[in-house]
Amino acid sequence: MSKSPMPCKKGPGVARSDGYHVQYHLGKRWAYHRLVAHWAFGPCPDGMEVCHSCDNRWCCEPTHLRYDTRSNNLHDIKKNGRVYRKLSQPLADAIRREASTGRRQQDIAKDYGVSQTQVSLIHRKAQWV
Template sequence: MKQRKPFRQTLIDGVDKRGKNECWLWKGPKRNGYGRATQTVKYGPNRKRRFWSAHRAYLIFVAKKKVPDDSVVCHVCDNPPCCNPSHLVVTSQKWNMHDMAKKGRKVVSRGNHNGSAKLTDKQVEIIKKALKARIVSRTEIRDRFNISKSVVSTIVNYTSWKHILPLSPIETVKNTCHPSPLSKRLRASIRKHGMTATARRLHWSVGKLRRLAYPLALGYEYRKGKM
């Protein structure tokens, strides 16, 4: 029966060790550009395989460095298969992401390009227009698009979908309004007497007057079933 090679020796043999300041590249299998090492460990009467990032395993088992479980091992040389301990630094994920952004290697998938997105760019634009014009409530938005209240809040507070900017109220009316004869008359009255005075004369709330006078984006398309 063939004797298993110790994991430490597997790591040593799997690295193309060169000069002290050069990158020591992993010669074995890779995943997403990073070296991948397999360790066989005892699990009761059986054995099981544990997969490691080659550079992390090399730092722990060969260079004998202490690496906490909640830490990440980053490449100072920005060369994923490199296992040279002098090119590796133990740090936090937050620092790693900051370093990626600083070096221009951070890729952010926004809007439609994010696989977990439940909305499209167009829908978010409509939501922001409608909420800015106060023609619908957050509850109506939540029910219409089947999203949670927290998602609506992140859209409103620009925590998410920051790249989608709503039009100004004037541009919104100009570009997305579909005026009816009633809304035209109401707008004329608003221009002449003001929003509050017109609502008081009609015994309406300001919200109702605004919805009828300015049937913008979501309000119009919601009623017409276009979304």
């Protein structure tokens, strides 16, 4: 958990179904915590991602953010008791089948515990090909 004396700070607007806030800046859509990290620390180095020391996806407090590897981020998630649920190929195939019937992606996402964005990526074969 965060050792910062600063409390968590919510991003602007409403969070997406995956818990992250989104902001448009200079014509590009950013996950708001990534935009804050970019402003605070500069561009994200290759092979790194923005991690939350507070483990709150919606938090945009710069003192709670850092650049780290995916491996270290997943380790923190597990250590802090948050569940990282990676889909299996059979679940992705089931999501793709349901999406191809025209069922609302938001409803599919709720049933499988993933974001609507994840359902869209699977349906468009941008992930889990």
